[in-house]
Amino acid sequence: MPDSEQRTPFYGVLMIIAALAAAIVVSYYGPAWLRVTVYIVAVPVVAVGFVFTLRDYSR
Numbered sequence: 055m056p057d058s059e060q061r062t063p064f065y066g067v068l069m070i071i072a073a074l075a076a077a078i079v080v081s082y083y084g085p086a087w088l089r090v091t092v093y094i095v096a097v098p099v100v101a102v103g104f105v106f107t108l109r110d111y112s113r
Contacts, residue, residue, distance in 0.1 A: 066106025073099040 073096040080092045 062109060063107045066103040066108075069103030069106065070100050073103065 076092050077096045080089045084092070
């Protein structure tokens with residue numbers, strides 16, 4: 055397996071953690087417009103991170 059394929063799940067986990075951390079931080083300290091923006095951006099980031107993490111390279 056090429057080196058870039060081995061790092062893809064790691065990048066996916068980092069994306070998920072970063073999106074969740076950003077959502078947690080703005081939920082306590084951010085104004086409403088910033089919360090909504092971060093939540094809207096966090097959803098696709100978590101989705102892409104989920105796909106990166108669980109991508110199947112067995113073929």
